Amino acid sequence: MAIPIEWIPKEPTFAAYIKVFSRFPFLKTIGNSLYISIAYTLITLISASMAAFAFAKIKFPKAELLLKCFLATMMIPTQVTMIPLFVVMNRLGWINSFGSVILPSIFRPFAMFLLVQQMRTIPDDFLNAARIDGANTFQVYRHVALPLCVPTLATLSITTFMESWNDYLWPLLMLTDKTKMTLPIALSTLNGQYATEYNVLMAGSLISMIPIILVYIFAQRSFKSGMIAGGIKG
Amino acid sequence: MVASPFLLPSLIGFAVFSFLPLLISILISLTDWNGLDELTAKGFLHDHFIGLDNYKSILQSDEFWKVLKNTGLYIVLYLPLMLAVSIAIAHLLSRPRKGVGVFRVIYYIPVLTSWVAASLIWKSVLSPKYGAINSVLEIFGIQGPGWLLDERWAMPAIVLVSVWKDMGFFGLILLSGMVGINKSYYEAAEIDGAGGWTKFWRITLPLLTPAIFYVLIVSLINSFQLFPQIMIMTDGGPNGATQVMVERIYKYGFRYYKMGYASALSWILFFIIMVCTMIQMRGQKKWVNFDT
Numbered sequence: 434m435a436i437p438i439e440w441i442p443k444e445p446t447f448a449a450y451i452k453v454f455s456r457f458p459f460l461k462t463i464g465n466s467l468y469i470s471i472a473y474t475l476i477t478l479i480s481a482s483m484a485a486f487a488f489a490k491i492k493f494p495k496a497e498l499l500l501k502c503f504l505a506t507m508m509i510p511t512q513v514t515m516i517p518l519f520v521v522m523n524r525l526g527w528i529n530s531f532g533s534v535i536l537p538s539i540f541r542p543f544a545m546f547l548l549v550q551q552m553r554t555i556p557d558d559f560l561n562a563a564r565i566d567g568a569n570t571f572q573v574y575r576h577v578a579l580p581l582c583v584p585t586l587a588t589l590s591i592t593t594f595m596e597s598w599n600d601y602l603w604p605l606l607m608l609t610d611k612t613k614m615t616l617p618i619a620l621s622t623l624n625g626q627y628a629t630e631y632n633v634l635m636a637g638s639l640i641s642m643i644p645i646i647l648v649y650i651f652a653q654r655s656f657k658s659g660m661i662a663g664g665i666k667g
Numbered sequence: 668m669v670a671s672p673f674l675l676p677s678l679i680g681f682a683v684f685s686f687l688p689l690l691i692s693i694l695i696s697l698t699d700w701n702g703l704d705e706l707t708a709k710g711f712l713h714d715h716f717i718g719l720d721n722y723k724s725i726l727q728s729d730e731f732w733k734v735l736k737n738t739g740l741y742i743v744l745y746l747p748l749m750l751a752v753s754i755a756i757a758h759l760l761s762r763p764r765k766g767v768g769v770f771r772v773i774y775y776i777p778v779l780t781s782w783v784a785a786s787l788i789w790k791s792v793l794s795p796k797y798g799a800i801n802s803v804l805e806i807f808g809i810q811g812p813g814w815l816l817d818e819r820w821a822m823p824a825i826v827l828v829s830v831w832k833d834m835g836f837f838g839l840i841l842l843s844g845m846v847g848i849n850k851s852y853y854e855a856a857e858i859d860g861a862g863g864w865t866k867f868w869r870i871t872l873p874l875l876t877p878a879i880f881y882v883l884i885v886s887l888i889n890s891f892q893l894f895p896q897i898m899i900m901t902d903g904g905p906n907g908a909t910q911v912m913v914e915r916i917y918k919y920g921f922r923y924y925k926m927g928y929a930s931a932l933s934w935i936l937f938f939i940i941m942v943c944t945m946i947q948m949r950g951q952k953k954w955v956n957f958d959t
Contacts, residue, residue: 479676480676480677480680483673483674483676483677484673484676484677487674491669491673493670493671502681503681506681506685506686508941508944509685509689510933510936510937510940512912512913512916512936513933513937514685514688514692516702516920516929516930517689517691517692517695518688519920521688536684537684539677539684540676540677540679540680540681540684540685545677570669598781599780599781599783601781601783601894601895601898602895602913616781616783617781617782617895618783620781620783620784621898634787634791635787637784638783638784638785638787638788639784641781642781645780646776649779
């Protein structure tokens with residue numbers, strides 16, 4: 434860092450960016466982050482929407498009780514389940530595997546809650562009409578219920594992707610190998626190693642921000658078109 | 668129609684990632700297990716079981732009360748500041764003006780950024796000698812404090828950064844509350860001769876209380892769960908001034924290998940959060956306005 438501070442650098446240089454990539458497998462890290470976040474988001478959307486469909490549109494015994502149990506887990510801080518999960522993952526030898534970070538997405542009560550609310554607004558007549566035309570339950574879910582939830586699914590995909598991309602505590606415990614790390618973990622490692630080289634840290638931070646801002650801008654657009662696609666006249 | 672195939676993934680997830688870990692966590696919290704020793708059902712209860720000793724020693728330790736005091740200081744500074752700033756942002760962005768769309772994105776960028784990247788940037792900005800803030804203060808002849816290196820200023824600095832990071836998110840929630848307020852209230856007030864300030868205090872704020880209530884519930888829960896910003900910016904220092912619950916849980920569990928103690932801490936954290944949320948829920952009738 435220049436002393437005293439140079440508000441506008443006299444000689445701008447990309448050296449710090451080159452350093453980031455040469456000292457750390459940063460390209461690999463970006464790939465890991467993308468892979469994990471995309472898989473995490475997809476599994477969340479699929480699993481949560483399936484459960485939401487069952488809760489909102491299929492009658493089965495003890496449905497209310499089960500939904501309440503699912504939603505009650507939202508109150509429990511993740512730190513409570515973190516230690517036992519670590520112990521289990523450690524026993525299974527899943528440390529440093531992407532599965533350990535991706536699989537918890539299979540149960541996301543908040544996403545489920547939002548989708549239950551959305552699916553409850555779909556008139557049963559829509560589903561019955563499809564059924565009379567010969568659609569089975571899965572086809573009703575896939576071709577009638579899901580398209581009508583596109584706005585909620587779009588919002589959820591942005592927030593879930595963001596959460597997974599920026600998640601820190603759980604990946605910090607699970608991904609300790611340099612080649613397996615996600616961006617936040619890699620950055621915090623850089624912080625330990627090059628604590629005084631702010632230019633390198635800043636370059637890494639900026640790189641980590643670019644994809645998420647792109648996703649946000651892109652998703653905002655598809656969010657708008659999603660509103661139009663979902664808005665069937667009832 | 669059969670529900671079970673649709674419920675199966677969530678049910679498995681609930682059992683594996685939520686229900687079973689909860690049970691195991693209660694058991695671990697009753698032991699002095701270090702997380703490394705072989706764990707068998709028999710040896711577990713025989714060699715490691717210590718009853719409620721972890722909970723007792725936590726409640727009797729000075730460190731725990733210091734951690735609560737640190738968190739209390741954070742909450743007392745953070746909640747009013749965050750609320751004031753995000754209401755101001757929502758208010759400014761609620762009016763149709765030129766360039767308002769650009770500002771909505773700009774205020775949201777800190778929310779999109781990961782806590783790690785944000786903390787790294789702020790650590791340099793807050794650096795005592797050469798950081799941007801103290802360099803600006805120096806221009807005005809003010810000797811800036813040591814921020815993250817000063818015991819008295821470390822927590823206020825964390826508050827400052829947290830407000831910067833969260834204001835866009837809470838501002839957006841309050842903004843959607845503000846946009847939902849019926850315009851006819853304002854028109855009626857204008858006919859009666861109310862100015863902008865009166866309209867804000869007498870109409871906007873009372874009708875915004877449901878959104879403010881939601882913001883307070885969420886932000887208080889978050890306040891007990893500070894972690895990345897602490898780990899990157901201060902690591903709990905200086906002299907334990909920024910030690911907080913989750914940072915302690917992490918360190919006891921994964922640095923000092925006291926898994927039992929860490930699990931007990933996590934249950935105490937859960938208990939504190941639950942009590943605080945319940946108190947807020949009870950109190951809402953007194954000030955939240957639900958008739959819009």
